[in-house]
Amino acid sequence: MDEQRAHARRATEPRRSLAVCAVIGAAVMAAIDEIVFHQILHWHHFYDRSSDGVALLSDGLLHTAELLALVAGFVLFADLRRRHALSPAHAWAGLFLGLGAFQLFDGIVDHKLLRLHQIRYGVDVTPYDWAWNLAGLALLLVGAGLSVRAVRRGPRTP
Numbered sequence: 001m002d003e004q005r006a007h008a009r010r011a012t013e014p015r016r017s018l019a020v021c022a023v024i025g026a027a028v029m030a031a032i033d034e035i036v037f038h039q040i041l042h043w044h045h046f047y048d049r050s051s052d053g054v055a056l057l058s059d060g061l062l063h064t065a066e067l068l069a070l071v072a073g074f075v076l077f078a079d080l081r082r083r084h085a086l087s088p089a090h091a092w093a094g095l096f097l098g099l100g101a102f103q104l105f106d107g108i109v110d111h112k113l114l115r116l117h118q119i120r121y122g123v124d125v126t127p128y129d130w131a132w133n134l135a136g137l138a139l140l141l142v143g144a145g146l147s148v149r150a151v152r153r154g155p156r157t158p
Contacts, residue, residue, distance in 0.1 A: 013080060017087040018094035018147065020076040025098020025143075027069035033106065034062055037119070046110075048117040089150035096143030103136025 037043045038059050045055035046062040080086040107129065110116045119128040 011084060012087040012090075013085040014087040014090040014150065016076075016085070017080055017090040018097070018150075020073055020080060021091040021094030022098035022101070023069055024073035024077065025095040025100075026102040027066050027073060027098075028095075029099045029102040029139075030062060030066040031070070033102075034059060034066065038062075043120045044117040046117060048121075049115070087150065089146065089153060093143050093146035093150050096139050096146055098143075100136050100138070100140025100143055103139060104133060107133040107136055 034046075038045055045059050047058035048055055077086070077091075080091075107119075111118055111129065111132070118125050119132055
């Protein structure tokens with residue numbers, strides 16, 4: 001059994017699995033934010049402190065960055081799978097950590113510190129801020145819990 005665990009430890013790449021899927025998670029959350037809040041609901045743009053043209057340009061740049069991160073993440077994910085180096089438990093942890101990290105970064109840094117945009121305009125944003133940041137925190141905590149569990153379980157034989 002110890003020999004199998006040693007082989008699995010050599011074969012899988014837990015840290016890389018976590019990091020690659022964290023990139024994918026952040027890109028997915030950026031896509032959800034952009035599609036739902038920017039395009040469908042029209043609540044805000046990535047940068048709302050200028051003209052409509054600049055706001056649309058900022059959304060296009062966010063979309064470009066999100067697509068590049070998704071493509072890069074999935075190329076790296078495919079490489080891990082091809083080499084049988086993917087650690088699924090660490091990958092799931094990374095996905096949730098990426099989702100939550102993007103959400104919290106957006107809610108705290110973009111919304112409050114840099115004031116690039118607010119979630120919504122013309123209403124009291126307090127409940128929106130709480131919902132936004134608590135959802136991000138919940139995703140981050142799920143990712144942290146999955147990460148701790150993955151480390152405790154150790155690598156599995158492929």
